[in-house]
Amino acid sequence: MANELVKIEKLQVSYKKSGSLAPALESVDLYLEQGQTCTVIGPSGCGKSTLLFILAGLYTDAEVEIRGRVLSPEKRRMALILQDYGLLPWKTVWDNAMLGLKIRGMSNKAKQGILEKVLRDLGIWEFKDRFPAQLSGGQRQRVAIARALALEPELLLMDEPLSSLDALTREALQELLLDICQKTKMSLILVTHNIEEAVLLGRQVLIMSPGPGRILNVLENSSAGNIGYRNQQAYFEQCLKVRKLLERGINDAC
Ligand SMILES: Nc1ncnc2c1ncn2[C@@H]1O[C@H](COP(=O)(O)OP(=O)(O)O)[C@@H](O)[C@H]1O
Numbered sequence: 632m633a634n635e636l637v638k639i640e641k642l643q644v645s646y647k648k649s650g651s652l653a654p655a656l657e658s659v660d661l662y663l664e665q666g667q668t669c670t671v672i673g674p675s676g677c678g679k680s681t682l683l684f685i686l687a688g689l690y691t692d693a694e695v696e697i698r699g700r701v702l703s704p705e706k707r708r709m710a711l712i713l714q715d716y717g718l719l720p721w722k723t724v725w726d727n728a729m730l731g732l733k734i735r736g737m738s739n740k741a742k743q744g745i746l747e748k749v750l751r752d753l754g755i756w757e758f759k760d761r762f763p764a765q766l767s768g769g770q771r772q773r774v775a776i777a778r779a780l781a782l783e784p785e786l787l788l789m790d791e792p793l794s795s796l797d798a799l800t801r802e803a804l805q806e807l808l809l810d811i812c813q814k815t816k817m818s819l820i821l822v823t824h825n826i827e828e829a830v831l832l833g834r835q836v837l838i839m840s841p842g843p844g845r846i847l848n849v850l851e852n853s854s855a856g857n858i859g860y861r862n863q864q865a866y867f868e869q870c871l872k873v874r875k876l877l878e879r880g881i882n883d884a885c
């Protein structure tokens with residue numbers, strides 16, 4: 632398909648551990664079109680981070696055995712945000728946000744202009760000379776998001792990015808992410824273990840079960856991103872559906 636961004640077929644991943652193979656993902660399919668959002672939800676240890684890392688091309692053959700087809704957007708612009716923000720404590724907000732561009736040798740004047748706009752859009756421009764320790768959790772997460780957005784990614788991969796934030800900050804950042812996706816047509820794959828977050832953000836919700844990680848169900852959730860969805864009956868019903876599927880998956884795995 633013309634606007635296909637990610638295509639994974641029958642992905643099988645095992646970790647190499649002292650001469651043997653420990654399966655982490657089994658027969659995983661994932662298809663994402665440009666501009667779409669996808670959330671991945673499942674219990675701890677079901678391979679969510681592994682899936683993101685494979686997509687980001689971060690594993691080498693020495694560490695894992697990969698079988699199946701991964702047509703990931705390697706040649707496209709992609710950014711990954713990890714759970715712990717990945718900020719360097721000795722660098723200012725500006726330098727931390729500039730890091731991604733620097734690593735790619737793209738920290739020229741034009742890119743600095745882009746970063747300034749991103750910091751302003753995210754409401755953290757006034758903190759540009761502060762250090763991470765002088766920021767709240769929500770502000771730190773915004774710096775991590777700024778670092779990723781400065782790369783102008785087509786695809787943003789996020790690994791439980793909002794899990795350590797308080798409820799209101801978390802909601803504000805969820806809205807911000809939806810807004811960015813809509814304005815920039817950026818695609819998003821976000822891993823979470825929070826049901827409400829998965830349903831709010833993903834137009835496609837992948838529900839995973841452990842031992843080894845499999846996709847139990849793909850929930851079509853086309854209202855994600857609509858204004859006011861958080862307070863609608865349809866949203867609560869989708870949350871309930873995901874909860875039941877997750878419970879069934881965990882019971883089956885036990
Ligand atoms: N680098 C690694 N080496 C060996 N095993 C790993 C490694 N990373 C993860 N695993 C194992 O693979 C499985 C899936 O892990 P992970 O992808 O981190 O799950 P999740 O993010 O859903 O919690 C777990 O059983 C975990 O112990």
Ligand SMILES: [Mg+2]
Pocket residue numbers: 679680681790
């Ligand atoms: Mg994880």
